[in-house]
Amino acid sequence: MSEAPITSHATVEEPKQVYTLAIDAMGGDRAPDIVLAGLELAADRHPRARVLLIGDEALLRRSMMAYPKAASICDIRHAVASISMDMKPTSALRVRGSSLRVAMESVATGEAQGVVSAGNSGAMLALAKIIIRTLPGISRPAMAAVQPSGRGDVVMLDLGANIACDARNLVEFAVMGEAFAQAALGLSKPTIGLLNVGSEELKGDERLRQAAERLREGVLAEQFHGFVEGHDITAGTTDVVVTDGFTGNIALKTGEGALKLAFGLLKRVFQTNMITRLGYLLVRPGLERMREWIDPRRYNGALFVGLAGIVVKSHGGADGEGFASAIDVAMDAVEHKLNEKIRHRLDQLGMLNDEPVKSAAPSDAVADAQPVG
Amino acid sequence: MSEAPITSHATVEEPKQVYTLAIDAMGGDRAPDIVLAGLELAADRHPRARVLLIGDEALLRRSMMAYPKAASICDIRHAVASISMDMKPTSALRVRGSSLRVAMESVATGEAQGVVSAGNSGAMLALAKIIIRTLPGISRPAMAAVQPSGRGDVVMLDLGANIACDARNLVEFAVMGEAFAQAALGLSKPTIGLLNVGSEELKGDERLRQAAERLREGVLAEQFHGFVEGHDITAGTTDVVVTDGFTGNIALKTGEGALKLAFGLLKRVFQTNMITRLGYLLVRPGLERMREWIDPRRYNGALFVGLAGIVVKSHGGADGEGFASAIDVAMDAVEHKLNEKIRHRLDQLGMLNDEPVKSAAPSDAVADAQPVG
Numbered sequence: 001m002s003e004a005p006i007t008s009h010a011t012v013e014e015p016k017q018v019y020t021l022a023i024d025a026m027g028g029d030r031a032p033d034i035v036l037a038g039l040e041l042a043a044d045r046h047p048r049a050r051v052l053l054i055g056d057e058a059l060l061r062r063s064m065m066a067y068p069k070a071a072s073i074c075d076i077r078h079a080v081a082s083i084s085m086d087m088k089p090t091s092a093l094r095v096r097g098s099s100l101r102v103a104m105e106s107v108a109t110g111e112a113q114g115v116v117s118a119g120n121s122g123a124m125l126a127l128a129k130i131i132i133r134t135l136p137g138i139s140r141p142a143m144a145a146v147q148p149s150g151r152g153d154v155v156m157l158d159l160g161a162n163i164a165c166d167a168r169n170l171v172e173f174a175v176m177g178e179a180f181a182q183a184a185l186g187l188s189k190p191t192i193g194l195l196n197v198g199s200e201e202l203k204g205d206e207r208l209r210q211a212a213e214r215l216r217e218g219v220l221a222e223q224f225h226g227f228v229e230g231h232d233i234t235a236g237t238t239d240v241v242v243t244d245g246f247t248g249n250i251a252l253k254t255g256e257g258a259l260k261l262a263f264g265l266l267k268r269v270f271q272t273n274m275i276t277r278l279g280y281l282l283v284r285p286g287l288e289r290m291r292e293w294i295d296p297r298r299y300n301g302a303l304f305v306g307l308a309g310i311v312v313k314s315h316g317g318a319d320g321e322g323f324a325s326a327i328d329v330a331m332d333a334v335e336h337k338l339n340e341k342i343r344h345r346l347d348q349l350g351m352l353n354d355e356p357v358k359s360a361a362p363s364d365a366v367a368d369a370q371p372v373g
Numbered sequence: 374m375s376e377a378p379i380t381s382h383a384t385v386e387e388p389k390q391v392y393t394l395a396i397d398a399m400g401g402d403r404a405p406d407i408v409l410a411g412l413e414l415a416a417d418r419h420p421r422a423r424v425l426l427i428g429d430e431a432l433l434r435r436s437m438m439a440y441p442k443a444a445s446i447c448d449i450r451h452a453v454a455s456i457s458m459d460m461k462p463t464s465a466l467r468v469r470g471s472s473l474r475v476a477m478e479s480v481a482t483g484e485a486q487g488v489v490s491a492g493n494s495g496a497m498l499a500l501a502k503i504i505i506r507t508l509p510g511i512s513r514p515a516m517a518a519v520q521p522s523g524r525g526d527v528v529m530l531d532l533g534a535n536i537a538c539d540a541r542n543l544v545e546f547a548v549m550g551e552a553f554a555q556a557a558l559g560l561s562k563p564t565i566g567l568l569n570v571g572s573e574e575l576k577g578d579e580r581l582r583q584a585a586e587r588l589r590e591g592v593l594a595e596q597f598h599g600f601v602e603g604h605d606i607t608a609g610t611t612d613v614v615v616t617d618g619f620t621g622n623i624a625l626k627t628g629e630g631a632l633k634l635a636f637g638l639l640k641r642v643f644q645t646n647m648i649t650r651l652g653y654l655l656v657r658p659g660l661e662r663m664r665e666w667i668d669p670r671r672y673n674g675a676l677f678v679g680l681a682g683i684v685v686k687s688h689g690g691a692d693g694e695g696f697a698s699a700i701d702v703a704m705d706a707v708e709h710k711l712n713e714k715i716r717h718r719l720d721q722l723g724m725l726n727d728e729p730v731k732s733a734a735p736s737d738a739v740a741d742a743q744p745v746g
Contacts (some may be wrong), residue, residue, distance in 0.1 A: 150634050197619055204536060205536050205537060228623075229625065230624065230628075231626045234630035235630060235633075248580075256604055256631075257604030258604070258607050261523050262631070266639070269660055269663050283642055283648075286643075286645050289642070
């Protein structure tokens, strides 16, 4: 008896589904190198991923020699142009054949399931809305990301895609945040909080009270925790924190700034004299774990959620490790069928077939949500 | 020749001006004890202060025995009622003879120059608007406080008095923030930033762009830094950060929450094992200075600015040290003639005599700006 049948049995197994990400090789401050460094890490982490790498073909072929694992999962597609970091969204829309546009188009045609770019946020959102389009039942895509808290990771949205939001938008964000928390944090029933200036029912404005009422009444009632406050984000009171893009963007950056302040002060304390330097050596391993715990690279990758495809924005100044985290976000969303979850929830809430007011033309006023490197 | 003439000369000097603060002895979680403990400290720090201490006279006479310095600067005035921490502002307005109302009335009559209370924020603002009234040229009072940053202290407003604000309100906040920074931080020309989701001129909404335009054109042009972002608050990019009460309240609490998260993680690091505990002992003095640097007690005392009298809110859970800081805020504002500075600036900006739209009736939706103890 040989072992052939067993081997044979293994090979006839249902082949695992392969997913394709369209990756903009030209976006970000140090493209394409950090993109390739990120793909080198991602190749190990995501055996089911294929990559359509979009950019200047000659440059990419040359650069890729140093990244053999990246090369093994990538097909290069040439793009004749790229969008600069400071180009206005309205101008970016007029650039033909940009790497970002080609990436979006590959999702629109179904060739790829998601896009990752470290490029211009405003241009990304504008192109995505026009080429990939929003999901049925969603009036406005939002920007969502995972943040550290004292009780584990927390999903926050909107982080800057929409400056002003109404009650309907906030309910949509809750639905999208739930699905993202399921995909990215692996939670089956994530709890949801609505960011406000107090936790009592009568706090805030009409828009917030209406959104809360709708969440209390629908299928999300059990998971809806009510209003949460700024300190609840880092306390991890709920798994998802919902807010408008103006407040979310400012809360995100204020929290990052405060952590930076704490670490800056701590550094001064350790550098005071010989004794404090010795103290530092004694706690260094723990401090390094702590720094890793709140490492912005680990949290890199904001999802533009609510589009008919997965669109992930990496910080423009990310390194390879950071870019690999953004790829993780995209793969989590693709593999967990994020958009199907959103569709299902909207259907349950009766929001799938009514016609939401579509968002206005792409605005140049959109926030860049990830300023702290 | 005796030294009499010199002594005599000294005694005929212009007597230093004495200021009176009306202090609500019944507000806060542990009133009146923390109020008296705070006054005990304040008596040393503010030789020019007299205090009208308002509350249950019998209780105060008894409690005051343990606080001789406080007793030396206080006149007790009986109040038949007090406002509970959870009473709605609209209900609080109907309570006759509350300690908070009597305090406000003593400012309205000119008997006192300022009020300090650790009581109900919403009730304070509602009573102050009705009894003390807003300053001419100011449409809405705001809540302002001093925050720590990497470059020194920063004044932030509005922290929750106004959920929605227009361009005019934001310009008023800039004027009030400047005067508060002069009084509290001793700066002659504090720089001013307008909180937004990006620093470019076209970011944000129309309201922000209009406010920025007005600040760029007027007498504050030189001090106006333009738009700042969330991380600029703790970076200390400007001395004053102006925003609406919704965003300001959330930014304040998010920053506090992030600092709390950092200290929580740090504590875990130091408690890991014997070696890390030794490490802690080596850096303890520096850590204590660091904790003191960002100690919420040191930053206690939010000013309701824009009223025709000084009104300071202490955190409800403050201890004596914290309450003394709130008294410092009130005395700084009184001694530096904060309201005269505001009046002068509004005049220069041509905002003194036009009729701003007065704020709506007291709302129960007002934020409690100081949740983190």
